[in-house]
Amino acid sequence: xxxxxxxxxxxxxxxxxxxxxxxxxxxxxxxxxxxxxxxxxxxxxxxxxxxxxxxxxxxxxxxxxxxxxxxxxxxxxxxxxxxxxxxxxxxxxxxxxxxxxxxxxxxxxxxxxxxxxxxxxxxxxxxxxxxxxxxxxxxxxxxxxxxxxxxxxxxxxxxxxxxxxxxxxxxxxxxxxxxxxxxxxxxxxxxxxxxxxxxxxxxxxxxxxxxxxxxxxxxxxxxxxxxx
Numbered sequence: 001x002x003x004x005x006x007x008x009x010x011x012x013x014x015x016x017x018x019x020x021x022x023x024x025x026x027x028x029x030x031x032x033x034x035x036x037x038x039x040x041x042x043x044x045x046x047x048x049x050x051x052x053x054x055x056x057x058x059x060x061x062x063x064x065x066x067x068x069x070x071x072x073x074x075x076x077x078x079x080x081x082x083x084x085x086x087x088x089x090x091x092x093x094x095x096x097x098x099x100x101x102x103x104x105x106x107x108x109x110x111x112x113x114x115x116x117x118x119x120x121x122x123x124x125x126x127x128x129x130x131x132x133x134x135x136x137x138x139x140x141x142x143x144x145x146x147x148x149x150x151x152x153x154x155x156x157x158x159x160x161x162x163x164x165x166x167x168x169x170x171x172x173x174x175x176x177x178x179x180x181x182x183x184x185x186x187x188x189x190x191x192x193x194x195x196x197x198x199x200x201x202x203x204x205x206x207x208x209x210x211x212x213x214x215x216x217x218x219x220x221x222x223x224x225x226x227x228x
Contacts, residue, residue, distance in 0.1 A: 028126045031119055038116035039133075045109035049101055053175065056097035060179055063090030064186065071190050074197065081194035084187040091183035098176040106172060113137060141165040148174075 022030070067083035067090075075082035116133040123130040141158070142165060149157050149164045156173055157164045166174065 024126060028123065031123045035116060035119040035123060035130075038112055038119055041112040042109060042116060042133075045105050045112060048105050049109065052097055052101045052105070056094060056101075056179065059093050059097070060090060060182070063087060063093075063183070067186060067190060071193070074194070076194060081190045084191040084194070087183050087187035087190065091180060091187070094176065094179050094183060102172055102176070106169070110168075141167050
């Protein structure tokens, strides 16, 4: 019997396993099992992305509420409005959610969808009606109006024939862009309002004028004495 270590040192490898031919029914069964797994993976990553967006909206709600309370109390951090600072911090957290969603889990979801599409192509050789993933992918792009296309920019939409559509990547960017715009507009508005309020209070502050009381002037005329 050959020594395994000696076989590895000599560079010899084990002979490849014989490929067992599967019947059509067995092949379809394996493909369907793998396709079900790909669907579960798609649902898993899709659920994670929506939970991330839900947490992002929760953080945005708390940040806007805290900024409103700070603006009502006219709290400041030196020349900076506290409400504006809270919204800037909220914007940073919003970008962190965007990074995890757009660059972390969304590519994994797209990879799972691509894998499911390939499995459906193999299954369609036996079951021509198997096209769930491909059908969803085909109907995902949605046409948008001119205003949305203008606000989205070139990278936010795509041209398909004579219409402008948004794919899943474009919809994801639009969602986070709207949230980021809300933070920016709110922060600028609160800061400008804080400056205007401080200027108005300083201009309406009454000036204190000290009036000197006149000193008594001694009379140089002799006082008249009554005659007896």
